[in-house]
Amino acid sequence: MNDTHKSASVSLDGYTIIARKDRKTRQTKGGGVIAYAKSTIEATNVQCPDPEEADVVFVSVLTMTGSHLIGGVYRPPHSTVVESYVEECLPGLIAETTYLSVSLIGDFNDHTIHGVYDMARTLGMKQRIRGTTHIKGK
Numbered sequence: 001m002n003d004t005h006k007s008a009s010v011s012l013d014g015y016t017i018i019a020r021k022d023r024k025t026r027q028t029k030g031g032g033v034i035a036y037a038k039s040t041i042e043a044t045n046v047q048c049p050d051p052e053e054a055d056v057v058f059v060s061v062l063t064m065t066g067s068h069l070i071g072g073v074y075r076p077p078h079s080t081v082v083e084s085y086v087e088e089c090l091p092g093l094i095a096e097t098t099y100l101s102v103s104l105i106g107d108f109n110d111h112t113i114h115g116v117y118d119m120a121r122t123l124g125m126k127q128r129i130r131g132t133t134h135i136k137g138k
Contacts, residue, residue, distance in 0.1 A: 016039050016043075017035070017036055018057075021056060032055055035070070043062070044060050046060050066098070068101045070104075082108070083118070
């Protein structure tokens with residue numbers, strides 16, 4: 001996803017675009033992140049210092065029981081920029097607001113999952129995925 005994709009061209013009926021991070025530094029196919037919320041759900045974009053290389057957005061979702069923080073991630077293959085960015089940014093976001101849960105979801109392109117596992121452990125999070133979720137070419 002990049003800035004040539006206008007919001008109107010990626011809109012979904014009944015949903016609101018909450019956060020969007022267009023691909024800026026790579027001119028290859030893939031990348032970029034967009035977060036939608038059903039129009040009836042209260043969700044806001046949570047700002048964090050934004051290095052151009054990290055395709056990450058954070059969204060706070062308010063439920064009847066409290067707020068939940070969700071990070072949407074695209075990690076280019078063989079990159080460690082996302083791990084560094086999340087490790088620097090997330091502790092500050094958590095310190096500012098009390099969240100009932102914090103989740104990172106997306107395409108981590110780490111087929112060995114070691115880098116993602118190390119990042120989750122450093123942040124005191126649990127890695128829920130225990131194996132490959134994609135087989136190349138399928």
